[in-house]
Amino acid sequence: MSLDLSQRRAKLSPMAIQAPNKALMTTTELEKFVTETFEDPAQVDEASLVRDGYSAKEIFASPGSRGYTFDDLICLPGAIDFGVDDVSLESRITRNIRIHSPFCSSPMDTVTEADMAVGMALQGGVGILHCHCEIEAQVAMVEHVKRFENGFIANPFCMRSDQPIQDLDTLSRDHGISGVPITEDGKIGSRLVGLVEGKLADFVEDRSQPLSSIMLSPSQVTTARHPCTLEEAHAALKSSKSNYLCVLDDEGKLKSLSTRIDLVKNRDFPNQCQDPSTQSLVVGAAIGSAPAEQERAQALVAAGVDIIVVDSRHGDTQEQVDMIQWLKATFPTLEVVGGNVATFSQARNLLEAGVDGLRVGMGVGSISTSQQVKAGGRAQLSAIYHSALLARKYDVPVIADGGIANTGCAIKALTMGASCVMMGSLLAGVEESPGEYYFQDGMRLKRYKGLTVQQVTADPMELGLISGVSGAVVDKGPMRRYVPFLNQSIRHGLQDMGIRSLRDLKSNLYDGTLRFELRSPAAQKEGRVHDLHMHQQRLFSDGK
Known part of the structure; x- marks a missing residue:
């Protein structure tokens, strides 16, 4: 028998001809494998025999290729020598x-x-x-x-010392801010005169009182001199156990702000x-x-x-x-x-x-x-x-x-x-x-929809073209x-x-x-849960 495999080998991908031990077969070994495995080796298409599936190029560049979507294809597994x-x-x-x-x-x-x-x-x-x-x-x-x-908040919310505590309440409600620097004019770039943390106002009944009545003095505020690296700012926050670090220039004017909560977020979400x-x-x-x-x-x-x-x-x-x-x-x-x-x-x-x-x-x-x-x-x-x-x-x-x-x-x-x-x-x-x-x-x-696209025209009486539906999705x-x-x-x-x-x-x-x-309809069915009277599916384990 002569299959002329040496000529066909060159056309195969590097993974095409492999022995069970993963070493590439020689032509002689391949001929022996075909002879011992099949009754009529001459009828065997060697390329189909020794190849695992197809490359994407072979699938999509094929003259008979049709439109393929997710269920039509399956990825073939490979060798694993590493952890997930x-x-x-x-x-x-x-x-x-x-x-x-x-x-x-x-x-x-x-x-x-x-x-x-x-x-x-x-x-x-x-x-x-x-x-x-x-x-x-x-x-x-x-x-x-x-x-x-933020690493450094370059444009933090600031307030004036004469503003009432209720303004801080509004800021906290609208933006989730629990503390703010107090500057002379209530803006970034002016001299720091104090700092207010939300906890200082928790039990103040009269919300019309000025922020000056509850704010920390400049000497009580953790500060750093501008310019300051992010690493230096984080180190200062860790050592001081403060929630806020105000970065000031030589004149005591506020340049930026860094917060402890950002340190916590970096720790909890490293990626x-x-x-x-x-x-x-x-x-x-x-x-x-x-x-x-x-x-x-x-x-x-x-x-x-x-x-x-x-x-x-x-x-x-x-x-x-x-x-x-x-x-x-x-x-x-x-x-x-x-x-x-x-x-x-x-x-x-x-x-x-x-x-x-x-x-x-x-x-x-x-x-x-x-x-x-x-x-x-x-x-x-x-x-x-x-x-x-x-x-x-x-x-x-x-x-x-x-x-x-x-x-x-x-x-x-x-x-x-x-x-x-x-x-x-x-x-x-x-x-x-x-x-x-x-x-x-x-x-x-929860409801799920996209705003349906309508063909907007100058005439409001013209019909629009709707190309979507509304539905609902399960809580995740x-x-x-x-x-x-x-x-x-x-x-x-x-x-x-x-x-x-x-x-x-x-x-x-x-x-x-x-x-x-490529998968047949039967293969697609086989790849799903099948042949059960009922089953319960969970997205992920909660460790129990």
């Missing part, structure tokens, strides 16, 4: 912003407001604030996130996504693509937003290209995400316009009816793979947006070249999402427990593939080492 905690989830959401968790929250009015954005950043991801509100309201959300944690220059949490915000949205963008940038997402179900429009180019020309250091796109050509137009991140997915969200109503869109894994293939040449990360029903879907999106996964329904049920819980049929639920508890479960699921998924990091995942994707298999 050794898996790194560090990635990028935009060209210049790194994240420690490959997740971001969708800019929907039932998903992301200030609390969600804070929760995402503390867990290593990023929250994208929705724009279905007045500019002032969205700016206030950005300011809330940026003030939540949070921060601006390295200010230690404030990273936050993104959505805007529309219409020219009128330039005013919103300017206000958001002034408030300190890190990422602007130009939000549109169909991103390949001249209007969005113009907005992206204006943003990059007006704010050169601003990170801009464009989208949504689903094809190679759509992606190219936004990449050429200068985006720093690309949002991929059209008509695949759980509440979207776009494909039914407009017959447009694309299977999500196909969209991610082809868009990421091009975005890689521009060094632009891809954000997979839509269709993420579980962490298995998130892992598959990452295996197709996405750097980050945007979640809507998966996060809509957490405590930090907007809205109140309600009970129905014994289940604790607080972010501090839920997102770590998501992260750990991703780590386990990568470990099962024998991959140590998201960086390695991409390398394996493009060199063909990462292997996949």
Whole structure:
């Protein structure tokens, strides 16, 4: 028998011909293996015999390729020689912003407001604030996130000594501030005359009394001289056991503030996504693509937003290209995400316009009816793979947006070249999402919807096109427990593939080492819970 394997070996990937002990088979050994295993070795396709699955390129570049989504493919496992905690989830959401968790929250009015954005950043991801509100309201959300944690608070709230205690009550209620520096004119940059902590006013019945009656004197306030490094400030806070450190210049004027609570947050959330220059949490915000949205963008940038997402179900429009180019020309250091796109050509137009991140997915969200109503869109894994293939040449990360029903879907999106996964329904049920819980049929639920897109016309009597539905999602508890479960699921998924990091995942994707298999309907059924009369499913263990 002569199978001429030496000629075919060169066409196979490095993983194609392997013996059980992982050493590459010689041609002679392979011929012997085929002869001993099969009755008619001449009929055996050696490449199919000795290969595990297919590379993504082979699947999507095949002439007979169709649109593939999450249930159509399965990732094949690899050898494990490391622990799950050794898996790194560090990635990028935009060209210049790194994240420690490959997740971001969708800019929907039932998903992301200030609390969600804070929760995402503390867990290593990023929250994208929705724009279905007045500019002032969205700016206030950005300011809330940026003030939540800082290395140095460069523009802290200040008050005058003659202001009544009730003004402190208002500040505490509106902004969650429990203590403020007291300066001569109530502004940063003037001489420090004292400091008020909330506990000093707890039992004062007459709230009209001036702050001077309860404030600490300058000699009682922990201070440091400007300039002061963050390490020096933190050391001073630890040694003094004070809650606040006021940084003063040589004339005793307040330059910045550092707080003990930020030290505690750094300890409790070591992987949070921060601006390295200010230690404030990273936050993104959505805007529309219409020219009128330039005013919103300017206000958001002034408030300190890190990422602007130009939000549109169909991103390949001249209007969005113009907005992206204006943003990059007006704010050169601003990170801009464009989208949504689903094809190679759509992606190219936004990449050429200068985006720093690309949002991929059209008509695949759980509440979207776009494909039914407009017959447009694309299977999500196909969209991610082809868009990421091009975005890689521009060094632009891809954000997979839509269709993420579980962490298995998130892992598959990452295996197709996405750097980050945007979640809507998966996060809509957490405590930090907007809205109140309600009970129905014994289940604790939250409403979930996107503001349905309508074709706005000059004539209010014209019909609008609705391309989404409203629904409800089950309570998922607080972010501090839920997102770590998501992260750990991703780590386990990568470990099962024998991959140590998201960086390695991409390398394996493009060199063909990462292997996949297409699944029949029966295989898809087999991969789910099946053949039980009933079962109970829990998201994660609480240790009991």
